[in-house]
Amino acid sequence: MPAHPSPLPSVLLAGCGQMGGAMLEGWLAHGLKPSVVLDRHSRTVPAPHTVVSTLDEIPAPFQPDVIVLAVKPQKADPVLDTLAVLYPQATLLSVMAGRTVESLTRRYTQANPKANPVLIRAMPNTPCAIGAGMSGLYAPPQATDTQKAHCAALLAAVGETVWVEREELIDSVTAISGSGPAYVFLLAELLEKAGVEQGLPAENARTLARKTLYGAGALLNQSPADAEELRRRVTSPGGTTAEALKVFMAPDAWPAIVPRAVAAAARRARELSS
Ligand SMILES: NC(=O)C1=CN([C@@H]2O[C@H](COP(=O)(O)OP(=O)(O)OC[C@H]3O[C@@H](n4cnc5c(N)ncnc54)[C@H](O)[C@@H]3O)[C@@H](O)[C@H]2O)C=CC1
Numbered sequence: 001m002p003a004h005p006s007p008l009p010s011v012l013l014a015g016c017g018q019m020g021g022a023m024l025e026g027w028l029a030h031g032l033k034p035s036v037v038l039d040r041h042s043r044t045v046p047a048p049h050t051v052v053s054t055l056d057e058i059p060a061p062f063q064p065d066v067i068v069l070a071v072k073p074q075k076a077d078p079v080l081d082t083l084a085v086l087y088p089q090a091t092l093l094s095v096m097a098g099r100t101v102e103s104l105t106r107r108y109t110q111a112n113p114k115a116n117p118v119l120i121r122a123m124p125n126t127p128c129a130i131g132a133g134m135s136g137l138y139a140p141p142q143a144t145d146t147q148k149a150h151c152a153a154l155l156a157a158v159g160e161t162v163w164v165e166r167e168e169l170i171d172s173v174t175a176i177s178g179s180g181p182a183y184v185f186l187l188a189e190l191l192e193k194a195g196v197e198q199g200l201p202a203e204n205a206r207t208l209a210r211k212t213l214y215g216a217g218a219l220l221n222q223s224p225a226d227a228e229e230l231r232r233r234v235t236s237p238g239g240t241t242a243e244a245l246k247v248f249m250a251p252d253a254w255p256a257i258v259p260r261a262v263a264a265a266a267r268r269a270r271e272l273s274s
């Protein structure tokens with residue numbers, strides 16, 4: 001990730017927890033115009049960037065290109081209320097699950113009737129911290145090309161991006177790639193435990209599980225072949241993998257469970273929308 005020649009737009013990062021912190025790591029590695037990080041927990045950022053624990057501490061002349069909303073959806077309202085007063089014409093990039101453009105704009109303009117914000121939504125994931133993120137983005141029709149370009153640049157600096165045409169598809173993105181790393185980490189946990197049950201020393205089981213997921217992910221990333229074909233290449237007829245896949249692929253196992261889990265995540269995203 002080059003620190004030159006084009007620094008990313010300046011941001012006010014509102015919320016620097018798991019997701020905000022992951023993006024910030026990538027942005028700092030890339031190079032970011034002077035920016036401000038808001039978090040009530042103590043943080044450090046290298047100069048010329050600044051950390052504040054409340055919005056009142058933001059230096060008066062600071063005008064970010066983009067305000068990134070990365071607090072929990074249920075905690076956003078007090079932050080929006082203050083931002084609406086400080087930055088009535090802001091470009092806001094929300095990475096919050098669920099909360100819609102309409103609900104965020106409504107809250108903003110309730111807090112300041114003169115405000116006229118533009119809300120763009122994105123759903124990134126924590127591999128952004130190492131430049132391997134996957135983000136879906138949605139912009140409403142009123143967003144300008146510059147606003148979209150600023151938001152896209154921020155997310156492209158920390159991984160891949162896709163735009164979706166309809167806002168409700170951000171809930172689907174959330175259920176696949178936003179939450180998705182947790183599904184993969186669960187598989188790592190379970191493989192590691194199973195390895196120990198098979199008699200491997202814990203340290204070996206951990207390495208075997210983690211590096212297998214890493215290698216398979218890297219192969220998926222580089223190979224033009226479908227996942228199904230890559231799976232077939234591992235599965236010798238009458239061999240060991242086929243036996244494991246009979247268990248995983250039983251009609252009531254992964255083919256039923258994965259869509260059910262994804263649907264549950266998407267449903268929760270819709271519940272968080274108000
Ligand atoms: N964790 C993940 O993998 C992903 C999270 N998201 C979204 O990112 C958002 C944040 O999630 P996490 O980073 O997991 O949560 P988090 O709880 O780790 O981070 C939120 C941060 O905001 C700070 N904060 C909240 N209200 C504040 C206030 N009024 N003033 C100052 N600081 C305040 C908290 O101190 C905390 O550090 C959520 O809306 C979530 O939907 C999106 C994609 C993936």
Ligand SMILES: O=C(O)[C@@H]1CCC=N1
Pocket residue numbers: 097174178179
């Ligand atoms: O669990 C959550 O609600 C957030 C959104 C996607 C990943 N983490």
